[in-house]
Amino acid sequence: MIDKSLIPTDIAKPYVLSETEVGRILASLRQNGVAAVRGFVPPQDIAELRKTAEIATAEGFVYGAANSLAVRVVEAEGTRDFSHPFLISGAATRVVTSASLLDLVAGYLGEAPIIHHGLFQRSLPLEEMLLDWHIDCGSNKKLNGTVKFPDTRLRSILYLGDVESGGLGYILDSAAQAKAAFLPLPSGQLFPTDKVPADPARRVTMNEPAGTLILFDTHGLHRPEVPKQERLVMNVWFARKDFSAKLPPVLFSLANVPPGNRDRIYMFDNARGGEPLAKPEPAKAPSIVERVVRRLVG
Numbered sequence: 001m002i003d004k005s006l007i008p009t010d011i012a013k014p015y016v017l018s019e020t021e022v023g024r025i026l027a028s029l030r031q032n033g034v035a036a037v038r039g040f041v042p043p044q045d046i047a048e049l050r051k052t053a054e055i056a057t058a059e060g061f062v063y064g065a066a067n068s069l070a071v072r073v074v075e076a077e078g079t080r081d082f083s084h085p086f087l088i089s090g091a092a093t094r095v096v097t098s099a100s101l102l103d104l105v106a107g108y109l110g111e112a113p114i115i116h117h118g119l120f121q122r123s124l125p126l127e128e129m130l131l132d133w134h135i136d137c138g139s140n141k142k143l144n145g146t147v148k149f150p151d152t153r154l155r156s157i158l159y160l161g162d163v164e165s166g167g168l169g170y171i172l173d174s175a176a177q178a179k180a181a182f183l184p185l186p187s188g189q190l191f192p193t194d195k196v197p198a199d200p201a202r203r204v205t206m207n208e209p210a211g212t213l214i215l216f217d218t219h220g221l222h223r224p225e226v227p228k229q230e231r232l233v234m235n236v237w238f239a240r241k242d243f244s245a246k247l248p249p250v251l252f253s254l255a256n257v258p259p260g261n262r263d264r265i266y267m268f269d270n271a272r273g274g275e276p277l278a279k280p281e282p283a284k285a286p287s288i289v290e291r292v293v294r295r296l297v298g
Helices: 019-031 043-056 090-096 099-109 175-182 259-268 288-297
Strands: 008-010 034-038 074-076 079-082 113-123 153-159 168-171 203-206 213-217 222-224 231-240
Touching: 008 019, 019 034, 019 099, 019 213, 034 203, 043 090, 043 113, 043 231, 090 099, 090 113, 090 231, 099 113, 099 153, 099 213, 099 231, 099 259, 113 259, 168 213
Parallel strands: 008 034
Antiparallel strands: 034 213, 074 079, 079 113, 113 231, 153 213, 153 231, 168 203, 168 222
């Protein structure tokens, strides 16, 4: 049964979820497939994340070349992605090692989670939709090709600035039907438009203030709405430990994990059938941008 009133939950204290708040968030995830957790990350951490994400998603950015580790921003139409936030950002690591968040994710998935993937993403202003209604049911295409996986995942999108347009679009309570419709389709076929629920009452757009953590079941129908201004977010996918696909390792720095959160680093233990890192570039002196990143996250 859909209940839109459950979707937003205002958190009393950053990084802490009361029993009542957890119950409300889980109820929305189970009934609607999506929840908005407002104020989960404090303003000072959002400011740090935003500065680091702005640098890491700058066009042509390469991190780690001086240390024989070349990690690049990935350019796509309408977006720029940097796929290793926990390597360069203490604030990003504080978020995902938060005991309250991981316990909440475990409550939805049914067991302690692993991080499937994480990235900073800069979405550029657009005039039209690039990606229509779809579900996430694959894995890393370099490792697994176009094979589909039915495994349940919970995705989080942390808004690093106020999102007034271009927020997540979601069709409530659509996961079971969408998965059943999509998994049997031939490889490469998009989600059929005639299977998209037409009821406008089931559609929501998650335009929310900075510091809001959006959580949603990846099998539910969703799409990024058209952004009218630049948008910065941190995306993280959580899966169960028995996730059936191959996964590349999630790179992280132990120095970024707060001592009190180190019993939660199990969630970085995700690698299976690992993907090699990009071929190292010849060592060279750090660029100005890299020195700025080191000052931001050091």
